[in-house]
Amino acid sequence: MLMLEKRPQPSKIWTLAAPLLAVVLTMICGGLLFAALGKAPIETIRTIFFDPLFSEFAWFYRPQLLIKGAPLALIAIGLSFGFRAGIWNIGAEGQYIVGAICGAAVGLAFYPTESFLIFPLMVIAGVLGGTLWALIPGILKVKFDTNEILVSLMLVYVAEQLLASMALGALRNPDGMGFPGSRNLAKYDSASSWISENAGMHWGVVAAMIAVIFAYVTLSRHQFGFNVRLAGQSPRAARFAGVNPKLLVLVCMGISGGLAGAAGLFEVAGPAGQISIDFNVGYGFTAIIVAFLGRLHPIGILLAAGLMALTYIGGEIAQSNLGLPGAAIQLMQGMLLFFLLMVDVLTNYRLRFRQETTV
Amino acid sequence: MMDLSAINPILLLASLMVAATPIILAAVGELVVERAGVLNLGVEGMMITGAVCGFIMAVNSGSPLLGFIGAAIGGAVLSLLFGFLTQFLLANQVATGLALTLFGLGLSALMGQNYIGIKAPEFPDWHIPLLGDIPVIGPIVFQHDPMVYVGLAIVVAVWAFLKFSRAGLILRAVGENHEAAHALGYHVVRVRMLAIMFGGACAGLGGAYLSLVRVPQWTEGMTAGAGWIALAIVVFASWKPMRLLLGAYLFGGVTVLQLNLQAAGMAIPVEYLSMSPYLATIAVLVIMRSGRAPGSLGQSFHASR
Numbered sequence: 024m025l026m027l028e029k030r031p032q033p034s035k036i037w038t039l040a041a042p043l044l045a046v047v048l049t050m051i052c053g054g055l056l057f058a059a060l061g062k063a064p065i066e067t068i069r070t071i072f073f074d075p076l077f078s079e080f081a082w083f084y085r086p087q088l089l090i091k092g093a094p095l096a097l098i099a100i101g102l103s104f105g106f107r108a109g110i111w112n113i114g115a116e117g118q119y120i121v122g123a124i125c126g127a128a129v130g131l132a133f134y135p136t137e138s139f140l141i142f143p144l145m146v147i148a149g150v151l152g153g154t155l156w157a158l159i160p161g162i163l164k165v166k167f168d169t170n171e172i173l174v175s176l177m178l179v180y181v182a183e184q185l186l187a188s189m190a191l192g193a194l195r196n197p198d199g200m201g202f203p204g205s206r207n208l209a210k211y212d213s214a215s216s217w218i219s220e221n222a223g224m225h226w227g228v229v230a231a232m233i234a235v236i237f238a239y240v241t242l243s244r245h246q247f248g249f250n251v252r253l254a255g256q257s258p259r260a261a262r263f264a265g266v267n268p269k270l271l272v273l274v275c276m277g278i279s280g281g282l283a284g285a286a287g288l289f290e291v292a293g294p295a296g297q298i299s300i301d302f303n304v305g306y307g308f309t310a311i312i313v314a315f316l317g318r319l320h321p322i323g324i325l326l327a328a329g330l331m332a333l334t335y336i337g338g339e340i341a342q343s344n345l346g347l348p349g350a351a352i353q354l355m356q357g358m359l360l361f362f363l364l365m366v367d368v369l370t371n372y373r374l375r376f377r378q379e380t381t382v
Numbered sequence: 383m384m385d386l387s388a389i390n391p392i393l394l395l396a397s398l399m400v401a402a403t404p405i406i407l408a409a410v411g412e413l414v415v416e417r418a419g420v421l422n423l424g425v426e427g428m429m430i431t432g433a434v435c436g437f438i439m440a441v442n443s444g445s446p447l448l449g450f451i452g453a454a455i456g457g458a459v460l461s462l463l464f465g466f467l468t469q470f471l472l473a474n475q476v477a478t479g480l481a482l483t484l485f486g487l488g489l490s491a492l493m494g495q496n497y498i499g500i501k502a503p504e505f506p507d508w509h510i511p512l513l514g515d516i517p518v519i520g521p522i523v524f525q526h527d528p529m530v531y532v533g534l535a536i537v538v539a540v541w542a543f544l545k546f547s548r549a550g551l552i553l554r555a556v557g558e559n560h561e562a563a564h565a566l567g568y569h570v571v572r573v574r575m576l577a578i579m580f581g582g583a584c585a586g587l588g589g590a591y592l593s594l595v596r597v598p599q600w601t602e603g604m605t606a607g608a609g610w611i612a613l614a615i616v617v618f619a620s621w622k623p624m625r626l627l628l629g630a631y632l633f634g635g636v637t638v639l640q641l642n643l644q645a646a647g648m649a650i651p652v653e654y655l656s657m658s659p660y661l662a663t664i665a666v667l668v669i670m671r672s673g674r675a676p677g678s679l680g681q682s683f684h685a686s687r
Binding site for chain 1: 423463467472473474477488495606611614617651656660668
């Protein structure tokens with residue numbers, strides 16, 4: 024009979040191997056899914072995972088990888104702090120939206136003045152917006168012991184309505200002939216987050232890199248990182264070590280909200296260009312997958328964000344070239360998280376074949 | 383111009399019962415799951431899968447009843463995935479629940495892509511004789527479609543099951559302290575798997591109520607957070623079935639009222655009114671100091687430990 028036996032310590036090998044195995048399993052199951060949808064499985068898998076990097080049009084797709092990967096990495100890095108400490112902010116999508124709204128509002132307020140100060144101000148507003156939005160569930164948890172999962176998620180729906188109201192009302196382009204949506208910030212030099220549009224470089228990519236390094240140093244070298252890990256692995260020990268659990272909740276929520284807000288701001292001032300009703304495309308939720316796939320480790324998250332960006336771009340190629348439904352990609356991303364959680368059992372447990380013996 | 387007289391209080395209360403039904407169905411299922419010590423955050427995913435399964439089944443068979451059966455099966459099958467991961471592979475319940483929601487949203491969008499814009503078969507209201515003829519109360523309580531009463535019946539059944547039956551006692555024991563329940567010889571994993579499937583089936587029914595009765599159409603992401611609100615209402619209800627009704631009606635009331643205010647042309651922009659059910663849910667979570675959660679809620683059980 025197949026039995027599970029708890030390992031004294033999580034396996035180092037499986038910690039690294041589990042995400043890779045999960046990706047392979049997802050490719051296999053994804054292939055079966057595509058075959059069931061009447062597409063050639065191997066060609067579709069190749070289109071999604073390899074064409075954006077190695078096909079003859081890869082020069083066009085590679086910059087896209089940065090554009091899609093940056094917000095995912097930025098948000099996931101923020102989430103990883105909380106997830107490690109057992110604080111579940113799953114409303115990053117809402118914080119992303121609010122960050123974008125606040126940042127864009129500052130930029131639009133200055134239109135058409137040109138100054139090098141405008142963009143930094145927008146970044147500050149974006150980070151602040153996201154942070155405050157995330158602190159709502161944080162403060163409610165600390166003060167009233169409400170569940171942060173539910174509150175942060177409810178606030179996503181609130182933020183979506185707020186976005187619609189802004190796109191149709193306060194932030195609508197006065198010269199837009201009544202169409203919903205704000206002015207295009209990417210075309211407003213002082214507010215644009217682009218560094219080089221052709222290379223896919225914008226300030227969000229830079230911020231993501233900084234966040235990765237910052238998170239790596241914090242988690243491995245700083246007292247705060249130690250406290251976060253301790254609180255996650257043993258809340259009781261953390262309390263004895265003098266970790267203030269309430270402060271930890273606020274800081275973790277604040278960090279994740281701030282980074283999600285920044286991601287929203289960089290997106291609205293660059294790749295998206297404007298506040299519109301359908302501005303958000305689910306990065307905040309996909310970032311949850313990215314955070315887990317990257318094992319809540321900064322370097323891992325960077326790689327996972329790259330992989331997820333790949334499936335987005337490859338998915339778009341497969342959609343236009345092979346007629347693959349967009350939902351199939353979404354399903355595949357969900358599948359990836361499932362497989363990861365499934366394979367993860369091997370990190371903490373050992374499989375044993377045991378003969379039925381008399382006890 | 384706003385015209386409050388256009389809002390008919392009897393119709394308002396009647397539609398409140400309808401608006402609350404999907405939440406009641408999903409929440410009562412999750413309540414049983416949580417009383418067994420399992421936190422399944424995938425309610426939204428199971429609901430939307432139920433919505434699409436029920437819709438496909440009902441459109442193809444022409445029978446809403448078969449649709450609801452299909453939805454319950456669809457929700458239960460999806461919940462098995464959660465059960466397998468959390469009960470046999472001991473995966474983190476929070477992460478697995480989130481995965482279930484993301485997976486369910488993708489799956490339902492894929493399954494439903496050929497069903498957009500079709501109307502669901504008619505699901506007639508019951509006009510209960512005698513009771514339905516009572517003035518005021520009749521139209522409010524006794525002139526709805528059968529699923530409204532099925533939802534209420536499930537709540538009462540769950541209440542009785544948990545309070546009076548031996549199986550209910552075992553389920554509660556498993557949820558309060560799985561080590562002790564295991565030591566007494568109860569099959570913790572088996573009880574939990576059954577509870578998870580029940581929760582999935584109920585969430586599926588709730589989803590199908592949206593796609594077959596309340597809307598009645600299939601659109602992507604149509605549950606719009608109803609599953610999460612159901613989760614919130616379980617907390618609000620302090621894991622007690624009867625209090626769950628109160629929470630669901632409160633939520634249904636806010637939803638119906640804001641829709642009526644939108645229709646009446648209230649001076650507040652539509653977007654702010656649409657926020658109100660979510661804000662009300664947050665307010666309820668804050669105001670209600672919730673009771674004690676089941677002791678083993680959210681913890682994996684492994685017999686070797």
